[in-house]
Amino acid sequence: MASELIQKLLSGDARSVARAISVVEQGGAAAAELMRAVFPHTGNATVVGITGAPGAGKSSLVDKLALFYKEKGEKVGIVCIDPSSPFSGGAILGDRIRMSTLGLDKNIFIRSMATRGNLGGLSRATVDAVAILDAAGYNKVIVETVGVGQDEVEIVKTADVSVVVLVPGMGDDIQAIKAGIMEIGDVFVINKADREGVLRTQKELEALLSLAHRPDMWHPPIVPTVATENKGLEDLAAAIEKYVGYTAMAYGEEIADRKASIAKWRLLELLRERLLNELLNRNGTEKNLERLAADVAAKRIDPYSAIEEILSEPRT
């Protein structure tokens, strides 16, 4: 059954792609088997990471960029990452609207990844979903993350090119120019560039970027866009192509280092998930965990002593 799924997804069948992504979301042995088969077929897609604050218009930009690529005859996969929603489990009105619009197009595949409970694994599942789309023959895979959390930054770093989306006026606030989000951008977009304050934001951004020391010596371009009016998309696509070409040509050693450090991060993520699952699958651990969590909440035991108790159970 697994081999039939793999066959079909390699031939580009969208329903098999969707099913395969559900398998990696679940994790476990089935995900591992699937990904081992998928891995040799990856490496052809250009993976574009797009990040930025809520309200910057990332979704519109991603949708319009996807349509732009599609009109050039390319197949486009989109993976959106949600922050976990503690109450509803991450159902999102906006993404549903998008999926029902874009989802009608057979050359565009869109999938929203949400966290499943508190066992983590979202980063790992996202990177696996990108690999699946890559193996299924999507030429461009866009990974869209909301916010600038630690995991999101890591995920964006696994892309071939990272795009950071800003809006005019954000430079008002010193918080907005945190080093973290600035330093991951290979290309910057000032979206909603029909609003006032574009020039000021651009100047502030240029000043900030001039302070950064990139190991690859690349000077990130700043592209103004108005995604909702389809303005600036051609420039954005050109800037993305240019960076991808640059990394392919020059600084082979830096790129190899970057790829190795991404691979290391992936291995650590996989190990973390695998080790925790191994522990939780042991007889009694889950019950112990529930009991000790209640004890910690009631301050009958401290968390560090509680995990010692879990770990001291004989490992059968």
Place this chain on the structure above:
Amino acid sequence: MASELIQKLLSGDARSVARAISVVEQGGAAAAELMRAVFPHTGNATVVGITGAPGAGKSSLVDKLALFYKEKGEKVGIVCIDPSSPFSGGAILGDRIRMSTLGLDKNIFIRSMATRGNLGGLSRATVDAVAILDAAGYNKVIVETVGVGQDEVEIVKTADVSVVVLVPGMGDDIQAIKAGIMEIGDVFVINKADREGVLRTQKELEALLSLAHRPDMWHPPIVPTVATENKGLEDLAAAIEKYVGYTAMAYGEEIADRKASIAKWRLLELLRERLLNELLNRNGTEKNLERLAADVAAKRIDPYSAIEEILSEPRT
């Protein structure tokens, strides 16, 4: 030595608090020992989580709220969480400026937590830092997170009350109204309320909140502020107090459930970190990891097979 540090931090000595936080940032056995001693002395502070998008003016709001509490005679601890900065390791201009201003006040302690490499543990270290400040006699501990990433959401959930900061005009964009960030707010702030669009943002927010089903039946208030001009802080402090009082009075069972689920998340975080460190401290694992990361980057092996190789080493 450890017991002297603990003695001093329990007496409220700020330098010992700073050193203790450095210990928990490093993790390992020293952190565990310290936290076991600290744990019985926690539970007195009110922990206020403040989150929101970059550019919303969170830092100003946190600073002004801290000063407000201080003027009421309280000691205030502030823990800021940075997204990792892959190049610089997270040095942040803004926080340095803040720390040199607020840091002069002996009743305010401010500390910025950054990720150390890619071994994770930031969430765990942050929660530990909050416990240290609590044990050291800080009456209010404010946890400020940038962005809305998965870890950030989890961290904010560990607070006694969560404040979500918005700015006028964010409602323009469906991205801004993601369920995740809406559902974690016990109190909402519309900062920069001297800008136009406040009423519209407030209406949209009210409409969204009316759709949410909170297990604790609380109706989150919406507080307009202009932090830079000290406007609305008294209302914000009152809203925070009101929610804290509400949770103390009513719905004991829901609160116990919430505390147990937070404790479970903490235990899982600790286990994840502990299991990975145990593995990495084994002879040869680190070297294997580097070699396999290079192999994965060069596509000589897939990541899932690579971790099998690491895990199959004899566990001595």
